Amino acid sequence: MKPLAYRLRPTEFNEVVGQDHLVGKNGILPKMLETGKYLSFILYGNPGTGKTTIATIFSEKSKLDTYFFNASTDNKAKLMDICDTTLYHDILLIIDEIHRMKSDVQDYLLPFIESGKVTIIGLTALNPYQNINPAIRSRCHLYQVRDLEDEDLKKVIERGKNELDIRFSISDEALDLIIRFSNHEVRSALNLLEATSLVLKDGDHLTPNIVRMVMGMPNLALDGGEDNFYELLSALQKSIRGSDVHAAIHYLGKLIVLGDLESIARRLMVIVYEDIGLANPNLAPKVFTACEVAKKVGIPEAKIPLANAVIEMALSPKSNTAYLAIDAAINDIQTIDTGVIPPHADNKAIRKNPAIYKYPHDDIGSINEQNYMPQKIKNKKYYNPKDESPYEKALKTRYLEIEKIKKLG
Known part of the structure; x- marks a missing residue:
């Protein structure tokens, strides 16, 4: 067949x-x-x-x-x-x-x-x-061709379940696990679903532990039940964001027991830019290195570099200003007419009349009054700096100096 x-x-x-x-x-x-x-x-x-x-x-x-x-x-x-x-x-x-x-x-x-x-x-x-x-x-x-969302995969899995020779129910947690292990690929999700059906009989209920067994992973019963993997990742992020170092280490431990280092590493690299960001930019390469080391050495030693990274992330100053800035910019681009590049930032126009562009390096402090925003949104501000860490406080001081000069333009 x-x-x-x-x-x-x-x-x-x-x-x-x-x-x-x-x-x-x-x-x-x-x-x-x-x-x-x-x-x-x-x-x-x-x-x-x-x-x-x-x-x-x-x-x-x-x-x-x-x-x-x-x-x-x-x-x-x-x-x-x-x-x-x-x-x-x-x-x-x-x-x-x-x-x-x-x-x-x-x-x-x-x-x-x-x-x-x-x-x-x-x-x-x-x-x-x-x-x-x-x-x-x-x-x-x-x-x-966009990445598939969980709901897209759920539709496909439901369609596939109805195509199989036996009838069985499937828990939400097992469904989430199939989606995660498939890496959001339709073919992989259906292959895993078909494999799980080989160990089921009519009327059975597909659980996460059956999915893990088919994947060759150990059965797990965390907290006496089945924790949703994505909920654990979310709890880890919320703990780091909330500077709760003990909770962060707890949820990291649960995730390590589940053994998916790729998902842990991916989430930590998101967190360090989304929630720590400009408050402590030197932390990002350290987290990346810890994740690469963890994947290189594998389980069980991977827990050591990951724990080092998570503890420092939880205790670090936090800032989401870059995340909010790019989200706001993308929202404007997708929802309103933001206009066109102004002539003094457009190479075609500058080639015709080089005098319209003022080269910043020729000015004191390498700043001049020219603004580069499209005319339609010339007064829009996306970045709103915090001053809760020494690094971003310094950025804020620099930002305010630049803004004072730009207002002359």
């Missing part, structure tokens, strides 16, 4: 979860299919988010003759054979790992894209703005 993940692979856009911005009713891809106007595009996002599935559905719905090309393993000769078919009709070319495309292959392909003979769908797990050659990137639309 085919694996559960294969059997549940979507064949329609409405079966794809978490990507409504691309494949929903008003998504760009259904609109292309409705109008019959096919644009070349690149789908980028983490593994397991649905890039290949979306490309395959688009291919089937487009009715175009479709070819697959792996930029990592296939050569120019294969591409030439594919492009030869355009003598008879236009084609769709799905290029996996497009960021690995060699320059000679790319140079051969570009004229076919320009003429519309070949429409491409590129697939990559890397940032296309940094890892795809500009010549290809400029001829394609870039669409992000």
